Amino acid sequence: MVIPVNDEEELLERCLAAVHDALGHLDDLEGPARVRVILVLDACTDGSAGIAARWPLVETLVLSKRRVGAARAHGVRHAIDSSGVPASRLWIANTDADSRVPSHWIAHQLDLARTGVDVMLGAIRPEPRDLTPHQFREWQLRHLAAAPTAHVHGANLGVRAAAYLEAGGFPDVREHEDVTLVEQLRRVGAIIQSTDACWVQTSARTTGRTPGGYAAHVRAFY
Numbered sequence: 001m002v003i004p005v006n007d008e009e010e011l012l013e014r015c016l017a018a019v020h021d022a023l024g025h026l027d028d029l030e031g032p033a034r035v036r037v038i039l040v041l042d043a044c045t046d047g048s049a050g051i052a053a054r055w056p057l058v059e060t061l062v063l064s065k066r067r068v069g070a071a072r073a074h075g076v077r078h079a080i081d082s083s084g085v086p087a088s089r090l091w092i093a094n095t096d097a098d099s100r101v102p103s104h105w106i107a108h109q110l111d112l113a114r115t116g117v118d119v120m121l122g123a124i125r126p127e128p129r130d131l132t133p134h135q136f137r138e139w140q141l142r143h144l145a146a147a148p149t150a151h152v153h154g155a156n157l158g159v160r161a162a163a164y165l166e167a168g169g170f171p172d173v174r175e176h177e178d179v180t181l182v183e184q185l186r187r188v189g190a191i192i193q194s195t196d197a198c199w200v201q202t203s204a205r206t207t208g209r210t211p212g213g214y215a216a217h218v219r220a221f222y
Contacts, residue, residue, distance in 0.1 A: 001093040001106070002079060004040045004071035008097035009047040011203060016055050018100040023057065025103040026110075035106060038079055039097075042071040048097075069177030072154065073170040080161050090161035094178075098203035099124070099155040108198040109158040118163040119185050122156030123196035126204035154178035156200040163190040 001019065005012060019037055026035065038059045039052050043066040052058050063074050076092050083090050091113045095101055109120050157178055167184035170177045185192065 001035065001037045001095070002040065002072060002075035003037070003095055003097055004042055004068050004075065005044060005048050005052075005097040006042050006066060006068070006071070007044050007046045007048060009051060011098045012048050012051045014100055015095070015097050016051070016058065018102075019095075020055070020057060021103050022101050022105045022107075026106045036079065038075045040071040040075040042066060042068070065172070067172060067174045068154070069170050069173040069175075069180075072177060073172060076161075076164065076169065080165070083161075087161035087165055092159050092161055092164060094154055094157040094159070095200060096155040096202060100201045101156075102198055102200070105156075105198045105200070108195075112158070112193055112195070113160060116191055117193045118160045118190040119182065119192040120156075120158035121152055121182065121192060121194040122158070123199040124153045124155050124202045125199050127201055152179045152182045153200070153202075155202045156198070157182075159185070160190075163188070166190075 003015065003019075008015075016037075023035055023037075036059060037055075037057050038061060040061045040063055041049055041052065042063045049060065049062075052060050059078075061075060061078055063071055065071065065074075072094065076094075079092060080087060080090060091109060093106060093109055095105075112120050154177065159181075163185055164181075166188045167181060167190065169181070171180050173180070182192070
């Protein structure tokens, strides 16, 4: 699992708590499994590193790019190079430091991987506390009935390492690295499954870490 972080001290603790719960759920359902949590601290100037240090499950990498594409790519490369297993058997789950994964998040992705799926495109839901009641109702009207294929979200994206490498990996960009990767995965013929069965709750703040990320979407539509 790879999580890029850029000054997320306010939200990182709850992100890692949710990841910890998901790991426990995986143990209950799947038996022993080797799951690694790789946190990429990219140009952090706040207390994110201190929060990460409190979680023994976390492997921390440090980067100074301030580009989410670079951070994701760095974390995935480290995961692949140090895994000791063939890329065809390695699954990379991706989320964001301002997000909370559900307890069955990892287990669901591994179930899909066992069926031969190469890429999971998961849905996200905004944190209701970040929106007014009117804004949240607007979101429900726009999204709850929508097909899960409508968007690609780096906060809820899983990919088989072999397919990731064939597609060229995350590009070193400030935003939309997730969309670009999935476009390349489609071009190389990866088996892609969209799902809303393991939606991730993410921050609905209006000032984000990238110019055109989810925060821009919230500003534009809600």
